[in-house]
Amino acid sequence: MTGLLSLSEVSVSFGKRPILQDISFGPLESGSVTALLGSNAAGKSTLLRRIAGELKGPGRVEIAGQPVESWPAYHRNRPAHVPQDISMGSSLRVFEAVLLANKQGGGWSVDDEELDVVTQMLDTLGINSLSDRELAALSGGQRQLVSIAQALIREPRVLLLDEPTSALDLQNQFEVLDLLRRLAREWSMCVVVAIHDVNHALRFADCAVVLHDRQVEANGSPVDVLTPTLLGKVYGVEARMETSSQGHPFLIVERSIRNPLGEEHD
Numbered sequence: 001m002t003g004l005l006s007l008s009e010v011s012v013s014f015g016k017r018p019i020l021q022d023i024s025f026g027p028l029e030s031g032s033v034t035a036l037l038g039s040n041a042a043g044k045s046t047l048l049r050r051i052a053g054e055l056k057g058p059g060r061v062e063i064a065g066q067p068v069e070s071w072p073a074y075h076r077n078r079p080a081h082v083p084q085d086i087s088m089g090s091s092l093r094v095f096e097a098v099l100l101a102n103k104q105g106g107g108w109s110v111d112d113e114e115l116d117v118v119t120q121m122l123d124t125l126g127i128n129s130l131s132d133r134e135l136a137a138l139s140g141g142q143r144q145l146v147s148i149a150q151a152l153i154r155e156p157r158v159l160l161l162d163e164p165t166s167a168l169d170l171q172n173q174f175e176v177l178d179l180l181r182r183l184a185r186e187w188s189m190c191v192v193v194a195i196h197d198v199n200h201a202l203r204f205a206d207c208a209v210v211l212h213d214r215q216v217e218a219n220g221s222p223v224d225v226l227t228p229t230l231l232g233k234v235y236g237v238e239a240r241m242e243t244s245s246q247g248h249p250f251l252i253v254e255r256s257i258r259n260p261l262g263e264e265h266d
């Protein structure tokens with residue numbers, strides 16, 4: 001594994017309102033999955049947009065040692081970004097949409113090999129049966145799977161996913177996170193996933209970065225970072241860590257430690 005993505009002193013403001021200040025972490029390694037955590041409005045989506053080069057601001061985001069903005073638009077070192085709200089009002093069909101995602105920046109002729117690559121990707125995500133369906137007629141979870149296929153099809157070196165399992169059922173959540181971890185390893189890809197489920201972060205991520213009060217509150221191995229103390233500070237919940245019979249650590253939330261007036265219990 002080699003260092004691929006690093007941030008140094010990255011800040012983002014909207015108008016005069018600072019959202020993120022002096023965010024530094026990395027280098028995140030190729031072949032790794034990083035979970036980006038933090039409470040609602042902590043700035044996870046904003047940070048993903050900044051890493052993708054969609055927002056400007058002070059500080060540096062570097063991919064393979066170069067500022068993200070310096071990589072050409074369709075270069076594999078340009079991060080692929082799957083945002084949280086994916087609207088798909090188009091009458092394109094699923095197969096066409098994934099094929100088009102692969103053609104961006106390239107020529108428009110299509111050979112059999114490219115069609116096979118799309119079929120394989122739909123297979124990998126278990127959505128081959130949706131191939132001929134119109135995007136506009138998909139369910140929320142189906143849309144989420146198609147957008148992940150669109151991002152993966154070009155085999156990016158850096159993949160940024162904003163709550164990629166929020167619309168998925170339990171089986172699909174597990175399968176997608178497992179797939180992302182496997183593809184990260186196989187393709188030497190650096191995957192960054194904004195996620196709310198701390199147990200998914202514990203189970204599937206190699207690294208956790210937690211945002212709080214506009215800064216990085218903690219950064220490191222998920223089992224070291226996601227402690228009950230941190231959950232109390234960042235999410236205002238009382239939690240305890242257990243170990244499953246299979247040896248996996250998991251967190252159980254006992255209660256909120258914020259009352260409706262925002263004051264802490266004794």
Ligand SMILES: Nc1ncnc2c1ncn2[C@@H]1O[C@H](COP(=O)(O)OP(=O)(O)OP(=O)(O)O)[C@@H](O)[C@H]1O
Pocket residue numbers: 014019038039040041042043044045046047
């Ligand atoms: N385009 C924008 N213009 C102004 N403010 C914005 C914009 N986008 C986000 N914000 C603000 O920036 C802050 C961080 O939002 P962001 O969506 O990054 O948080 P998040 O951690 O992804 O939240 P959630 O977990 O709720 O999805 C919020 O206060 C939000 O209102």
